[in-house]
Amino acid sequence: MTAKEYRLLRAVMTTAVDDDKMLSRNPYRVRGADNEHTPERPVLTVAQVFQLAELLGRRPVGNVRKLGSGGFRLRYREADGEMCVCPVIYPTRAAAGEALWHLATEDQVHIEHDRRFRALVLLATFASLRWGEAIVLRRSDIGLKARTVRVREQLVELDGGQMVLGPPKSRAGKRVVSVPAVIMPALRAHLDAFVEDRPDAVVFLGAGGGFLRASNFRREANWD
Structure with missing residues (x-):
């Protein structure tokens, strides 16, 4: 964005110098300021593609409820099928959701998988x-x-x-x-x-x- 803005302002000033004779010289003369440096997009390895394909559609069975006293409580289905209420009260819904996924990675939560x-x-x-x-x-x-x-x-x-x-x-x-x-x-x-x-x-x-x-x-x- 900075490089594009620099090119636009330099073009405006070039017009002011060459065509309109309003300036004696163009102040926009920073070498390399018009060059764009866009990082290459990361490319997944073959193993990462298969891992991504396997993870898609996986969803831990649980829900997050807001407490009247403040905070959020997590309720989830354990790997053996029993429903469980987590005793921890989380400050935000996002924190409770992260905790649910963390429990799922440790095989403590039942996972539904849409393949x-x-x-x-x-x-x-x-x-x-x-x-x-x-x-x-x-x-x-x-x-x-x-x-x-x-x-x-x-x-x-x-x-x-x-x-x-x-x-x-x-x-x-x-x-x-x-x-x-x-x-x-x-x-x-x-x-x-x-x-x-x-x-x-x-x-x-x-x-x-x-x-x-x-x-x-x-x-x-x-x-x-």
Whole structure:
């Protein structure tokens, strides 16, 4: 942002010097001030991608209640199925939520696991699919024997919430992509468990059976 502002002000001053003759020289002459230094986005390792795919959809069973006297109390289901009230009173709801997750990592809380998103993460990552391409794939687009995925449509969510189905933006967007053998077991398991046995069945659906919206995905997958 600073570099962009510097370039704009230098251009204004250049006009004042060269065109309007209002100044004798341009005061904006700091060497390198117009250069932008954007850090590269971090890239997950293969192991981290599989770990992320496995964690998505995991949710500890519990709730946080605000006390009339102040503070928040945590109630959760233990790993053996019994409900338990934590004796600690937490100052904020966020602190109680963090405590719930901490107990879950120590296997003290029962975990519900929605596994609908594991194959989505793996396929989108290793087949380099955009969100709008992945969520509209049909069963017939998945080649289990050939280990391929065919991209021929995309779904765009407009600002008003309307979902528009159409072809990819360019001809190059329509393509057949090879799928690594390492994710094929997860993809087969997903098709068997969550996808209807008909060619036009959508592979990745929301909980209500409709197209998967990004906001619904973040909520249902417990993306945080």
